[in-house]
Amino acid sequence: METVNTVCGPISADALGLTSMHEHFIVGIPGWEHVSSKVYDQAEAFERIKTSLAEFKNSGGRTVVDMSGIVLGRNVEMFKRLSEVTGVNIVVSTGFGEERYVPGHFYHDRSRDTAYLKRVLGDEVHKGTVAAQMKVTSIKAGIVKVGASAGGVTSTERIIALGAVGMSKEAGKGSPPVALMARSTGSLSQLADLCLSEGMRPQQVIVEVDQYSDPWYDTALGYLGKGCYVTLNKIGIGMIDAGIETAQVQWIGKMIDRGYEDRVMLGCDSIVYGIEQAKTAWTFAYLCTNFRRKLKEAGLRDLVIDKLLCQNPRNALLQADA
Ligand SMILES: [Zn+2]
Numbered sequence: 001m002e003t004v005n006t007v008c009g010p011i012s013a014d015a016l017g018l019t020s021m022h023e024h025f026i027v028g029i030p031g032w033e034h035v036s037s038k039v040y041d042q043a044e045a046f047e048r049i050k051t052s053l054a055e056f057k058n059s060g061g062r063t064v065v066d067m068s069g070i071v072l073g074r075n076v077e078m079f080k081r082l083s084e085v086t087g088v089n090i091v092v093s094t095g096f097g098e099e100r101y102v103p104g105h106f107y108h109d110r111s112r113d114t115a116y117l118k119r120v121l122g123d124e125v126h127k128g129t130v131a132a133q134m135k136v137t138s139i140k141a142g143i144v145k146v147g148a149s150a151g152g153v154t155s156t157e158r159i160i161a162l163g164a165v166g167m168s169k170e171a172g173k174g175s176p177p178v179a180l181m182a183r184s185t186g187s188l189s190q191l192a193d194l195c196l197s198e199g200m201r202p203q204q205v206i207v208e209v210d211q212y213s214d215p216w217y218d219t220a221l222g223y224l225g226k227g228c229y230v231t232l233n234k235i236g237i238g239m240i241d242a243g244i245e246t247a248q249v250q251w252i253g254k255m256i257d258r259g260y261e262d263r264v265m266l267g268c269d270s271i272v273y274g275i276e277q278a279k280t281a282w283t284f285a286y287l288c289t290n291f292r293r294k295l296k297e298a299g300l301r302d303l304v305i306d307k308l309l310c311q312n313p314r315n316a317l318l319q320a321d322a
Contacts, residue, residue: 117163
């Protein structure tokens, strides 16, 4: 059976349904675990995420991928309870964003290397993620996140990327995808080229877009051409910026016209609960309601919309049984 790791265990890839590929249930900048419970109210976070998941499910949503990685506030045991309570599948990520969000423990100049990162990421995918107080759970990550700073891939970002590549190559087809995110198109290309040149299969690479300018379009199109997946993020920003939403709809239309309807996925990059961080004005239900309607109004067929929301995430996330 082809499966995907969720917080409630591996499930058939066919059970994923309508999937948002990139959200953040909780976001705190590393160090958040040292703030007082006055600013991080776990009960309130739980209720707020539960409401968002219920809203998503009532709109037809079935699966949410939490892209916070290891350190931004991920709480896998809370997410498991939320999945049980709401019936929405939750896939958690391992890995890190750009270096300024990587705790010093993992820095290259603190003697960490590719082999170390490969083991850390591999344990999270194949054995279980680490929860608070270094407790190892049996909840396995279903996607790996790798980031790059605006000025180019740093030495720490490089060992994280190579660790992810090493793990992926070793596990072969049974390995989850690696999602690449960067602050500039230059560093995004550098990161993607590094992963591909080191032997990552393009269909296991997801290039993440959250800016809607011509260079980003060209970069995304380039990697679609190489066989990578692309996730278009910040769906829902139309709540506060209609111009960007118009660009999002146009990009999708153009990418489909170019023949990439099997490679494009969507995410809202929403923050439901911020630990002394602002939450976004939109939540991921927007994907199933307003945005889906916008795509239909733009002339996309239901069959194609379902590919972006259901079939492509299924194909990107699935892992064959070892
Ligand atoms: Zn994000």
